[in-house]
Amino acid sequence: MTTQTYYVPTQSRWPILASIALFLMAFGAGNTINGLNAEQGGGIGVMLLLAGALAMGLILIGWFGNVIRESHEGLYSSQMDRSFRWGMSWFIFSEVMFFAAFFGTLFYIRTLAVPWLGGEGEKGVANMLWPGFTAEWPLMAPPDSETFPGPKGIIDPWHLPLINTILLISSSVTVTIAHKALKQGKRSAIVLWLAATILLGAGFLVFQAYEYVEAYHELGLTLHAGVYGATFFILTGFHGLHVTLGTLMLIIIWLRVMKGHFSAEKHFGFEAVSWYWHFVDVVWVGLFLFVYIL
Amino acid sequence: MSRATPWLLVALCAPCAAWADWTVNLTQGVTDISREVYGLHMLIFWICVAIGVVVFGVMLWALIHHRKSRGAEAHNFHENVAVEITWTIIPFVILIAMAVPATATLVKMYDQSEAELDIQITGYQWKWRYQYLGEDIDFFSSLSTPQTQIGNEESKGEHYLLEVDNPLVIPTGKKVRFLVTANDVIHSWWVPDLAVKKDAIPGFINEIWTRVEEPGVFRGQCAELCGKDHGFMPIVVEAKSEADYQQWLAEMKQAKSSQAAAAEKTWTLAELMESGQQVYNRTCAACHGPDGGGLPGVFPALKNSPIALGDPAAHIDIVMNGKAGTAMQAFRDQLSAVELAAVVTYERNAFGNNTGDLINPADIAALKQ
Amino acid sequence: MSTLEQTAAAGELTEHHHGPASGIGRWLFTTNHKDIGTLYLWFSFIMFLTGGCMALMIRAELFQPGLQLIEPAFFNQMTTMHGLIMVFGAVMPAFVGLANWMVPMMVGAPDMALPRMNNWSFWILPFAFAMMISTLFMDGGAPNFGWTFYAPLSTTYAPPSVTFFIFAVHMMGISSIMGAINIIATILNLRAPGMTMMKLPLFVWTWLITAFLLIAVMPVLAGVVTMMLMDIHFGTSFFNAAGGGDPVLFQHVFWFFGHPEVYIMILPAFGIVSEIIPTFARKKLFGYASMVYATASIAFLSFIVWAHHMFTVGMPLVGEVFFMFSTMLIAVPTGVKVFNWIATMFRGSMTFETPMLFSLAFVVLFTIGGFSGLMLAIAPVDFQYHDTYFVVAHFHYVLVPGAIFAIMAATYYWIPKWTGRYYNETMGKVHFWLSFIGVNITFFPMHFIGLAGMPRRIPDYALQFADFNAVASVGAFIFGFSQLIFLYNVISCIRSGKKASSEVWEGSHGLEWTLPSPAPYHSFTEPPVVK
Ligand code: HEA
Ligand code: HEA
Numbered sequence A: 001m002t003t004q005t006y007y008v009p010t011q012s013r014w015p016i017l018a019s020i021a022l023f024l025m026a027f028g029a030g031n032t033i034n035g036l037n038a039e040q041g042g043g044i045g046v047m048l049l050l051a052g053a054l055a056m057g058l059i060l061i062g063w064f065g066n067v068i069r070e071s072h073e074g075l076y077s078s079q080m081d082r083s084f085r086w087g088m089s090w091f092i093f094s095e096v097m098f099f100a101a102f103f104g105t106l107f108y109i110r111t112l113a114v115p116w117l118g119g120e121g122e123k124g125v126a127n128m129l130w131p132g133f134t135a136e137w138p139l140m141a142p143p144d145s146e147t148f149p150g151p152k153g154i155i156d157p158w159h160l161p162l163i164n165t166i167l168l169i170s171s172s173v174t175v176t177i178a179h180k181a182l183k184q185g186k187r188s189a190i191v192l193w194l195a196a197t198i199l200l201g202a203g204f205l206v207f208q209a210y211e212y213v214e215a216y217h218e219l220g221l222t223l224h225a226g227v228y229g230a231t232f233f234i235l236t237g238f239h240g241l242h243v244t245l246g247t248l249m250l251i252i253i254w255l256r257v258m259k260g261h262f263s264a265e266k267h268f269g270f271e272a273v274s275w276y277w278h279f280v281d282v283v284w285v286g287l288f289l290f291v292y293i294l
Numbered sequence B: 001m002s003r004a005t006p007w008l009l010v011a012l013c014a015p016c017a018a019w020a021d022w023t024v025n026l027t028q029g030v031t032d033i034s035r036e037v038y039g040l041h042m043l044i045f046w047i048c049v050a051i052g053v054v055v056f057g058v059m060l061w062a063l064i065h066h067r068k069s070r071g072a073e074a075h076n077f078h079e080n081v082a083v084e085i086t087w088t089i090i091p092f093v094i095l096i097a098m099a100v101p102a103t104a105t106l107v108k109m110y111d112q113s114e115a116e117l118d119i120q121i122t123g124y125q126w127k128w129r130y131q132y133l134g135e136d137i138d139f140f141s142s143l144s145t146p147q148t149q150i151g152n153e154e155s156k157g158e159h160y161l162l163e164v165d166n167p168l169v170i171p172t173g174k175k176v177r178f179l180v181t182a183n184d185v186i187h188s189w190w191v192p193d194l195a196v197k198k199d200a201i202p203g204f205i206n207e208i209w210t211r212v213e214e215p216g217v218f219r220g221q222c223a224e225l226c227g228k229d230h231g232f233m234p235i236v237v238e239a240k241s242e243a244d245y246q247q248w249l250a251e252m253k254q255a256k257s258s259q260a261a262a263a264e265k266t267w268t269l270a271e272l273m274e275s276g277q278q279v280y281n282r283t284c285a286a287c288h289g290p291d292g293g294g295l296p297g298v299f300p301a302l303k304n305s306p307i308a309l310g311d312p313a314a315h316i317d318i319v320m321n322g323k324a325g326t327a328m329q330a331f332r333d334q335l336s337a338v339e340l341a342a343v344v345t346y347e348r349n350a351f352g353n354n355t356g357d358l359i360n361p362a363d364i365a366a367l368k369q
Numbered sequence C: 001m002s003t004l005e006q007t008a009a010a011g012e013l014t015e016h017h018h019g020p021a022s023g024i025g026r027w028l029f030t031t032n033h034k035d036i037g038t039l040y041l042w043f044s045f046i047m048f049l050t051g052g053c054m055a056l057m058i059r060a061e062l063f064q065p066g067l068q069l070i071e072p073a074f075f076n077q078m079t080t081m082h083g084l085i086m087v088f089g090a091v092m093p094a095f096v097g098l099a100n101w102m103v104p105m106m107v108g109a110p111d112m113a114l115p116r117m118n119n120w121s122f123w124i125l126p127f128a129f130a131m132m133i134s135t136l137f138m139d140g141g142a143p144n145f146g147w148t149f150y151a152p153l154s155t156t157y158a159p160p161s162v163t164f165f166i167f168a169v170h171m172m173g174i175s176s177i178m179g180a181i182n183i184i185a186t187i188l189n190l191r192a193p194g195m196t197m198m199k200l201p202l203f204v205w206t207w208l209i210t211a212f213l214l215i216a217v218m219p220v221l222a223g224v225v226t227m228m229l230m231d232i233h234f235g236t237s238f239f240n241a242a243g244g245g246d247p248v249l250f251q252h253v254f255w256f257f258g259h260p261e262v263y264i265m266i267l268p269a270f271g272i273v274s275e276i277i278p279t280f281a282r283k284k285l286f287g288y289a290s291m292v293y294a295t296a297s298i299a300f301l302s303f304i305v306w307a308h309h310m311f312t313v314g315m316p317l318v319g320e321v322f323f324m325f326s327t328m329l330i331a332v333p334t335g336v337k338v339f340n341w342i343a344t345m346f347r348g349s350m351t352f353e354t355p356m357l358f359s360l361a362f363v364v365l366f367t368i369g370g371f372s373g374l375m376l377a378i379a380p381v382d383f384q385y386h387d388t389y390f391v392v393a394h395f396h397y398v399l400v401p402g403a404i405f406a407i408m409a410a411t412y413y414w415i416p417k418w419t420g421r422y423y424n425e426t427m428g429k430v431h432f433w434l435s436f437i438g439v440n441i442t443f444f445p446m447h448f449i450g451l452a453g454m455p456r457r458i459p460d461y462a463l464q465f466a467d468f469n470a471v472a473s474v475g476a477f478i479f480g481f482s483q484l485i486f487l488y489n490v491i492s493c494i495r496s497g498k499k500a501s502s503e504v505w506e507g508s509h510g511l512e513w514t515l516p517s518p519a520p521y522h523s524f525t526e527p528p529v530v531k
C-alpha cells in the first residue's frame, strides 16, 4: 500500500447525464422494438433511441476527456492506476460471464435438448410429440419445420471463418508488438502497428458482414431458422459487436498515440484496450471451435 | 425470544381452530411412494427440530446467563480449531444420514418400467387434457366451480376451486404412467395424495407414475404459474376398482358416438345461441371476457372485432385452429362440432355483434374430418 | 509530467478541501461515497415501501377465499412486481448503500476507488425502476409471469410491456456490475497500510465475495433476458421446442444467476451480524478465519446448486441427485457461521440495544429459514413442497427476518456514525418487537398452508386454507405498519437525536469508530496505519 494521496474527483455532471442518456436509449429501444412488432413503425421510439445514443456518445467523449485531462495534470497516482486496472479486469470478467451464458446455451441445446427431442437419451419420449424428427447438429430440420424452416446450408469453417481467425489472431500479435514499442517509446512503430491492428479488425468485420449476407441470402441461415440459427447469430453477433467496439476503442487509442498521450511508464488506456482486444480474440477462438468447426 | 413464537402462534390460532378443521402438515397420501415421502419429510423435520433445540438452547442459555446486567464478564477466547472441526463434521454426517433414504426414494420414483396403463396429460391455459393411449379416450377437464361462488355472490361449496367437470379416472392396483406435457406455457400436474408433481413442458414429455390401491377421489391443483387463471385449474383424480373402471370406459365411448349424432340434426339460431353462450362462458370467457370485452393489450375484444363481424370462414378458422404463437389455442379437438358451431354463432350475434349469421354444425363436422 | 508527490499535493489543494455542495446538485453530481450511500439507502427504503404496499395488496386479497379486491390478472402483476422490487430495488441497493458508507471507512480509504462511476451506478437505478414501474400503466399491464419469469409465459405469452421489463433488467444489471467492480477495487486496492486481508472486518469480506458473485452472475441474467428479447421479437427459438430449443433451458440459465443471487442477498447480512454481535457481546468474533472460509465455500457452492429450484421439471436422475447433494452441503458452512455467532455470545457480556436485538432475531429466524431450505433440498420431498406456500415461507424467513432485519440492524448500528446522533432507543425496541411479532405471524402460518397443499401465486384458494391465510394477512399489516416507526425514528434521529461520541458503542472495534461522529465528509484523507 502506498501512502500517496488518492485523487477523489469533485462533483461531476457526467454520471447523471449518462444515466439519462441510458434511460433514453432503453426506453427508446423498447418503444422501437414494440413498434416493430405491432407493425406501426418506430416513430418516437427511434428518435428517443437515437437521441440517447448520440447523447451517450458525447457524454463518453466528455467523461473520458475529463479523465485524460486529469491524468495529464498528473493527478493520478500509481494507486489510482491500479484501481483502473482492477476495474478493467473485473469488467472483462463480467464480459466473459456474459458469453459463458451463450456458450452454456449452445452446449445444453446440442447435448441435451435436441437429442431428447429426437428421441435419444433419458427423456427421449419427447419424440412422441415430434414424429419424424431426428436429432442432428447442425440442426437442418427443426421439429416444427413449418414455423422454423431450417437452414439450407451452413457456413464452411475453412473459408471465411478461417480467414477471420487468422485476421484476429494476427491482430492480437500486432497489438502486442505495438505495446512493446510503446514501452520502448518508439512512437512511429506504435502508430504503425496499431494501424495494422485496426485494419485487421476492420477486415474481420467486413468479412463477417459478408458472411451474414451470405447466410441470409444463400443459405437460409437466419434468426428464424430454428435453434441452430439462433445460437449461431447470438454468439457471432455479440462477438461481432464486441469487435466493433474494440475497433472503435483502438481507433481512439491510435489517435491518442498520435497526439502523444501515452508515456512508456503510464499508458493504462492503451493497455485496457489491448486487454479487451485479447479477450475478444479468445472468445473468437472459442467460437471458431464450437460454433463453426465442431 | 424463540420461546415466544410458538406461544404467540398458538394464542392466535386458537380462535380459528374453533370454526374449521385445518391441517398443518403434509398429507400421508394413498400410495407407497407418498407414504415414503411423508416419512422422509417427518424424518428431516425432526432432525431439524433436534438441531434447533440444541442450537437455540445454547443460545438461550448464553442470552440468560452471559448478559452484562447480570454482571457477566466477557471472556477472551475466539478460536478453537478442534471445536470448529467438530461442528463442521457433525452436520456433514447428519446430512449423509438424510441423503441415503432420500436417494433411495428418488430412485423408486424414477422407475418407469412395467407400466400397465399410459395416460397423456396435456396442460392448456387453463384446463387439462387427458388422453388414454391406445384406448381412444380423450377429454378435457376444467374447473366446475361456478363464477358466482368465486365472486362471493353465492356461498362456497365444500370443494370450492377443487372440482372439475370431467375427472381423470384411473383403475386401482395398476401402475399408471403419466406422460405429462403442455400445449402453451408450463403447467405442473400436482396431486398431493399421490405425491406426484411434474411440470408440463410444452414440446417435451415428462414421465411419472403412480399406483393407487384403494378407490377414492383425490384433488390437486396446477402448481406452476401459467397466466391469469393459474389459480383456477384444479385436478381431480378418481381411482375406481377394475370393474367400475371398465364400465366408465364403456360409457365414455358411448357418449362419444352420441355426440357425433347431434351434429347431424338441424339447429335453430336460438338453440345455437343458447348452447353457444354456455360454451362461451365455460371456455372462452376466461380470456375474451364474459361481455366480449377482452383484456386490452393481451386478449382481443370480440365485441366489434373485425373477425367476428367479417367473413365467417376466417372466424371458424381461428377458433378451430387457433393462432400459433399466441394464447389463442386450437379448439378443433377440444369442442364438438355442435359446440364449435354454437360458440361461433354466439360470438357473431352476442355483445351487439348482430350479424345474424348461423353456423351449421354439420358444416363444422365436415371441416373436422 | 510532474512527480507524484507534487501532484498529490496539488490535488489536495484543489480537490480535497471542500465539504458537500449545497442544493440538489449535491445529490445529482456527487462523487462522495457517503452521499451516494445515503442515496442508495433512501432509494432502497422507498422501494421497500412500494414493494411492501404490493405485498399488502396481495395479503388483502388473500385475507379470505373468493375474489374481493383485485382481478387475477392484476394479482399476478402484483406478485411479480413485489418480488422484483423487493429483490432488485430494496435488498440489493440497501446492501450497496451500506457498502458505500462503510467499506471505505472500514478499510481506511479516502473514498471509493472509482467515485464518478459510483455515482453512475446509483443514478441508473431510479431510471430503471421508473421504467419498470411504468409498465403497470401500459396496455396489457405489467409483467405478470412471476419474478422468475419462466419462458414461454414470459416470451410468447407475455404482455407487450415485457420489452420494457427486459431493458429495465439490463439497466439494473449494468448498475450492479459497476457497483460491484467499485467495491472490489476499493477493497483490493485502497486498504490502509497494515490492513491485511485477514484483518478485514467481516462485513468487508462478505461484500468482497458478494461483489464477486455479482460480477459473475449479473451478466448471465443479462444474457438470459437478451435471449428472451430475441425469442419475442426476432424470431429465434431458444426456449421453443418447435425450433429445437427448450423452455427448461431458460430455467437453467435463470437459476444459474438466481441461486447465487439469493446468496448475494444474504452474505452481506452475515457480515453485518458478524460486526454487531461481537460489539454487544463485548467479545471478539469467534472463529474469524473459519467465517471467511465458510463465506467463500458458500459462494463457491452457490454456483453448483441452481437446479434445486427445478426438481420438478423432469431432470434426469443423476442431475436430480447431484443437485440435491450439493444443495445439502451448503448447510455445513452456514452451520459454521451460526455456531460461530453463538460461540461469540457465549461467555460474553451482552447488552441488548436495538441492533443487537435485530441481530439475535436474525440468527434464530434465519436458521429456521435455513432448516426449511434444507427440507426443500431433499428432492423427493420437494416434489410435495415445490411451488407451495412452504417455499414462500422458506424464502421470506431468510429474506425478511434475514436480509431485511440485518439491514435494519445495520442502520441502527451505524446511524450514530452517519448522523452524529443516537436514534431513540425505546422507539427502536418497540419497532423491533412489533416487527418480530409481525414477521412471525405473517410467515409462520405459511409453512402450514404450504404443507396442507396451497400453491403459490394464486389469487384465490380452497376453503381449508382460509384460517391461516387470514392470520398471515393480519400479521402482514402489523409488520408493514410498524415500519413507519422505523421511518419516524430515522428522521427524528437525523433531525434531533442525542449527540453521539466517536466510539458510539461501548464494545465497538474497527477503523470506522476512530473517526468522529458524524463521520467527516472525506473519511481518511491521510491513510491510517493499522497495527
Ligand atoms: C436470502 C436468501 C436465501 C437463502 C440464504 C436461502 C438458503 C437456502 N435455500 Fe432457499 N430460496 C430463496 C432464498 C434463499 N434461500 C428464494 C428467494 C427461493 C424461492 C425462489 C422462487 O422460486 O421464487 C428459495 C427456494 C429454495 C429452494 C427451491 C424450492 C422450490 O421451489 O421447490 C430450495 C431447494 O433446495 C432452497 C434451498 C435452500 C437451502 C438448502 C439453503 C441453505 O443455504 C440454508 C442453510 C442454512 C441452514 C441449514 C441453517 C443453519 C445451519 C445449521 C444450524 C447447521 C446444522 C444444520 C443441519 C445439518 C441441518 N431454497
Ligand atoms: C427481500 C425480499 C422480500 C421482502 C422483504 C418481502 C416482504 C413481504 N412479502 Fe414477499 N416475496 C418476495 C420477496 C420479498 N417479500 C419474492 C421474491 C416473492 C416471489 C414472487 C413471485 O412469486 O414471483 C414474494 C412473494 C410473496 C407472496 C406470495 C405471492 C404469491 O405467491 O402470489 C406473499 C404473500 O403473502 C408475500 C408477502 C410478503 C409480505 C407480507 C411482506 C412484508 O414483509 C412486507 C412488509 C410491508 C411493508 C413494508 C409495507 C410498508 C408500507 C406501509 C406501512 C404503508 C406506508 C406507505 C407509504 C409511506 C407510501 N410475498
Ligand code: CUA
Residues within 6 Å of the ligand: B123, B126, B186, B187, B188, B222, B223, B224, B225, B226, B227, B229, B230, B231, B233
Ligand atoms: Cu396451469 Cu398453473
Ligand SMILES: [Cu+2]
Residues within 6 Å of the ligand: C258, C259, C262, C306, C308, C309
Ligand atoms: Cu436456490
